[in-house]
Amino acid sequence: MTNDESSNLIDPSIFEYLKAHGEEELVVGDKLHQITATLNRHISTCQGLLSRIHSTPSSKLTPLLKHVDDDGIKPEIESVSELAQFTSNYPYYKYNGRWTRSIQNVVGTILITGWLGGLETESRPGEIGRLLTIEEVGQILKVPVNLKDKDAFHITIEEYILALTDITEELSRLAMNSVTMGDIDLTVRISGFIKDLFAGFQLLNLKNDIVRKRVDAVKYHVKKVEDVIYDLSLRNLIPKQEASS
Template identity: 80%
Template sequence: MTSNTAANMIDPSIFEYLQAHGAEEIEVGERLHQLTSALNRHISTCQGLLSRIHSTPSQKLSPLLQQVEETGIKPEIVAIGELARFTSNYPYYKYNHRFTRSVQNVVSTMLLTAWLGGLGTESRPGELGRLLTIEEVGEILQVPVNLKDRDAFHVTIEEYLLALTDVMEELSRLAMNSVTMGDVGLTVRISAFVKDLFAGFQLLNLRNDIVRKRIDGVKYHVKKVEDVIYDLSLRNLLPKAEGE
């Protein structure tokens, strides 16, 4: 008699609520999986094309960068737009962990393409060594950045910084391969850039453990490039400055 009375005290609506929201969670998860899978396919295409920079002299990069923009970055922008529209209907940081790595990869492909001279506009033509700001990344992707006033999809500062560490790793590899291709000038440009960027990192007051660890690891990429430059200097292969 007592057990029946206790059972009747439980409100059935509690389980109805849990069932309804549990079903919604599953639907949201499935849709997010579809959207991120499509985005990751475009990222893989873009990264695959960008991998060719390690066997392409900088003087011949223009056709490759055009292909990267058309078949890689433009589809990424469309996929990011679809993801942004869907996720903005839900609390951002509830599902952010499902797609933040993909967003970081998109940003890194954009940063690397722009640095190599791609993603130029009429107002700002592409040039070697250009670093896109986080605001410029947001403009190209047509999404907000570093949102503080509302809960919606955006590119975070952490995603931008992590993307920069990916770019530095790729450029340190390119510095060595450029020497192999006889493009020592590009190696020198990369050396100056990674040093400046690493110096900028040192000014940041980082509280995110993941970002701090990744940026601490950047020093090894800087050293790798410095070793290449040192070896070139010993062989007297560095390009002479004007008037020297």
């Protein structure tokens, strides 16, 4: 068999296909990088605004949370919408690893803002201590959640749980700073919330190693706040029944 005859055994369309799809992946990757870079900038802005909660008494949180909503969360929503629209043209599970951490951070900012009484609507009263469900987070972001029947952009259960572990860390820090600000009631509220949250985690059958490790770490946040409550109780700064709740 001559060289010409052996080369004819390879269909040129194979390499044309590989080239076309390789170039498509590069284009998709570049666009995803642009979208997620913008999203991450909005997340950083939102997290920066939220960092002010550690020096703001709960009685004065309302204007701060409005600022967070307008200048932090709304831009996040716009970027998530752009991401969802663009990725709807491609297989979700092929590319979702490129943005899942960013989405987790977005969900975290929404959860903590909502817990502090922000994001108030007719169906979501602005009250401290309310945990938004994954469905409510999806409604705020205007994207589906926990899709099982089709391959499309959505907020996953895993992203929601990981965001919950993030806010327990942030709230445990806030619990200590609230003592410094003289806001003992907020510290007690946080203690009860993260203990209930950790108890809820224990009911889950967690198979993902990353999620399981992050959930296990929540017990250290619980203990940190329990130590604060115990110290306050010893100093008779909170009623005994609140300390034990």
